[in-house]
Structures are given as C-alpha cells and as structure tokens.
Amino acid sequence: xxxxTQPTSMDCAEGRAANLPCNHSTISGNEYVYWYxxxxxxxxxxIIHGLxxxxxxxxxxxxxxxxxxxxxxxxxxxxxxxxxxxxxxxxYLGLYNQxxxxxxxxxxxxxxxx
Amino acid sequence: KAGVTQTPRYxxxxxxxxxxxxxxxxxxxxxxxxxxxxxxxxxQFLFEYFSETQRNKGNFPGRFSGRQFSNSRSEMNVSTLELxxxxxxxxxxxxxxxxxxxxxxxxxxxxxx
Numbered sequence: 018x019x020x021x022t023q024p025t026s027m028d029c030a031e032g033r034a035a036n037l038p039c040n041h042s043t044i045s046g047n048e049y050v051y052w053y054x055x056x057x058x059x060x061x062x063x064i065i066h067g068l069x070x071x072x073x074x075x076x077x078x079x080x081x082x083x084x085x086x087x088x089x090x091x092x093x094x095x096x097x098x099x100x101x102x103x104x105x106x107x108x109y110l111g112l113y114n115q116x117x118x119x120x121x122x123x124x125x126x127x128x129x130x131x
Numbered sequence: 132k133a134g135v136t137q138t139p140r141y142x143x144x145x146x147x148x149x150x151x152x153x154x155x156x157x158x159x160x161x162x163x164x165x166x167x168x169x170x171x172x173x174x175q176f177l178f179e180y181f182s183e184t185q186r187n188k189g190n191f192p193g194r195f196s197g198r199q200f201s202n203s204r205s206e207m208n209v210s211t212l213e214l215x216x217x218x219x220x221x222x223x224x225x226x227x228x229x230x231x232x233x234x235x236x237x238x239x240x241x242x243x244x
Binding site: 051062063116118124 | 173176179189234
C-alpha cells in the first residue's frame with residue numbers, strides 16, 4: 018500500500034475554509050485516495066474518496082493533483098465540530114477482495130478555533 | 132439505517148483474564164474488520180472476516196482471535212490479557228463489492244488493570 022504524509026497539526030478559524038494536504042507520491046493507478054476523520058473517542062468517519070477527478074459531497078471537497086501524487090481535503094466553512102484527526106489513506110481498488118486492510122498514518126489534528 | 136454496533140462500550144478486565152467483544156455490521160455488509168487503537172501505535176489492523184472466513188490478519192499475537200457468524204455478526208477474543216492490551220477496539224463493516232467506504236462503529240474501550 019502506498020504511504021501517505023500529512024502535517025501533524027493545523028489550526029483553522031471558525032467559518033473559514035480548512036485545507037488539509039496529503040502527499041502520496043508512490044500511489045499507483047489502481048489506488049483510491051480516501052479521507053476519514055476521527056472525533057475524540059469515536060470511530061473514524063468516512064468523509065470522501067476519489068481516484069483521479071476532483072470530488073465534492075455535502076461534507077467536503079477533494080482535490081487530486083493531475084499526477085495524483087498529492088491531494089487536498091477542503092472543508093469549506095469549518096465549524097468547531099470539525100475539530101478532529103483527519104486521516105488520508107490510499108486504498109487499492111481491489112482491497113475488498115484482498116481482505117481490506119486499511120493502513121492509517123498518524124493523521125492531521127485539526128483544531129478549529131472561534 | 133442502523134450503523135455498526137459494538138458492545139460493550141466500556142470494559143474493565145484484570146490481567147490474565149480473557150475478553151470477548153461483539154460487532155454487528157450494517158445490514159447487508161458482509162465484511163467485518165477489527166482495529167486496535169492506542170496512543171502510542173495509533174490505529175492498527177487486527178483481522179478481517181468475510182462469509183465466516185478470516186481473509187486477512189495483522190501482526191498481532193495469537194492471543195487475539197475472532198470469528199464471524201452466518202448473519203455477519205463478528206466477535207473478537209483476547210485471551211490472557213496484558214496491561215498493553217488496554218485500547219479502543221474498533222470494528223468496521225463494508226459492502227461486498229467495489230471500493231466502498233468502510234463504516235466504523237464507536238468502539239469498545241478496554242481497560243486492563
């Protein structure tokens with residue numbers, strides 16, 4: 018599985034956009050980029066995923082560079098409830114059939130401040 | 132639609148005892164994975180079950196085991212508990228096909244004293 022690199026921590030002002038970067042320079046063509054977040058003492062929560070194109074859903078936007086070596090998760094209007102650890106994970110397309118092992122790094126601890 | 136349910140939420144056990152944790156996946160999800168989360172090691176994969184068969188296993192000692200029932204519910208067991216087994220144990224379920232997202236439960240907080 019490709020490894021990912023994320024900053025250890027970031028701060029964001031409430032109401033502003035939070036841009037969380039992730040490097041995955043060894044990603045291969047059949048690997049997706051997934052983002053999860055974990056609010057203290059809860060299970061990780063799925064946010065968004067993508068392969069090549071930029072993606073948007075009700076929670077966030079995912080921007081993947083053309084060479085796919087990095088991506089950015091964007092929370093357009095961060096709130097205090099978005100304070101969490103955000104994990105960027107690269108997942109092999111056939112992961113499910115391989116017995117789905119998600120490899121979590123240390124993630125980025127995002128603090129949204131009033 | 133009910134989420135992934137883990138029971139119990141909290142558990143305190145004594146060193147040397149054994150413990151069984153339960154996970155009920157989302158209806159229709161046939162894959163169940165287990166993870167251990169500690170402050171020092173982060174989230175680590177334990178094992179994954181599909182159709183009552185273990186398909187993948189992480190690097191944990193044999194004291195950690197699991198099983199899956201015909202209704203996809205899963206249990207994990209830890210025997211001869213050690214202080215270092217204190218952790219948040221998370222279960223995740225997934226659909227049968229495609230790179231669908233894995234849905235996690237809220238976890239079981241195990242404390243070994």
